[in-house]
Amino acid sequence: MIVAERKTIPELIDILAKHKNILVLGCGTCVTVCLAGGEREVSIIASALRIASQAKGLGWKVSELTIERQCDNAFIEQAIDAIEKSDAVLSLGCGAGVQAIAERFIKKPVYAGLNTKFLGILEERGIWTEKCAACGACVLHEYGGICPVTRCAKHMLNGPCGGSREDRCEVRPDRACAWQLIYNRLKDIGQLERLDQIAEPKQWGSSLSGGPRVIIREDHRI
Ligand code: SF4
Ligand code: SF4
Numbered sequence: 001m002i003v004a005e006r007k008t009i010p011e012l013i014d015i016l017a018k019h020k021n022i023l024v025l026g027c028g029t030c031v032t033v034c035l036a037g038g039e040r041e042v043s044i045i046a047s048a049l050r051i052a053s054q055a056k057g058l059g060w061k062v063s064e065l066t067i068e069r070q071c072d073n074a075f076i077e078q079a080i081d082a083i084e085k086s087d088a089v090l091s092l093g094c095g096a097g098v099q100a101i102a103e104r105f106i107k108k109p110v111y112a113g114l115n116t117k118f119l120g121i122l123e124e125r126g127i128w129t130e131k132c133a134a135c136g137a138c139v140l141h142e143y144g145g146i147c148p149v150t151r152c153a154k155h156m157l158n159g160p161c162g163g164s165r166e167d168r169c170e171v172r173p174d175r176a177c178a179w180q181l182i183y184n185r186l187k188d189i190g191q192l193e194r195l196d197q198i199a200e201p202k203q204w205g206s207s208l209s210g211g212p213r214v215i216i217r218e219d220h221r222i
Pocket of ligand 1: 131132133134135136137138139140147148149150
């Protein structure tokens, strides 16, 4: 899922300073699961903004709404009325959701209330970890399902850098060395011979380094 975290209330106050009628718009999918932008967080942020408005005499009217997916026009329909009645939208969707709303309502200021961080999973209660950098050309099958692009701090594709200590990454000692994980996994699934292969330099043209990406499915365009 997409993992995000909330901007701070002082940041939001700065962002919204020149508006009066603000809609805090949540998203019911990824950012709900990572506790950043669902119905509960919308309620918390909206309450905090109302308190700030009273304390600072900002005169804000803050309303709330959460739709199932901000990145999908079919669900944005449900927010049309609330968005049109507001001066500005504070989106608690991911970066894609914020931009989907802004593209649809071209004269309405739409602001990101979250910092979108990465594609990841809930590792344990309250801890989300990155698992995929959406490089566009997945090589997980070569590495036992452990992503060296994302989980190795140096993106090493042909073995460890040599800096790990006690299976910890030298760059992030709080994280396991990705190459230790790759070795363990390949051993467990009986594919250690994969380590004998030299990986060709990865082509990064399909990653963000190649510019904004688009997927076109001609079979769905008929
Ligand atoms: S190889 Fe690329 S697509 Fe596959 S998990 Fe890693 S970053 Fe994501
Ligand atoms: S210690 Fe392991 S995970 Fe960290 S940078 Fe080196 S090879 Fe990558």
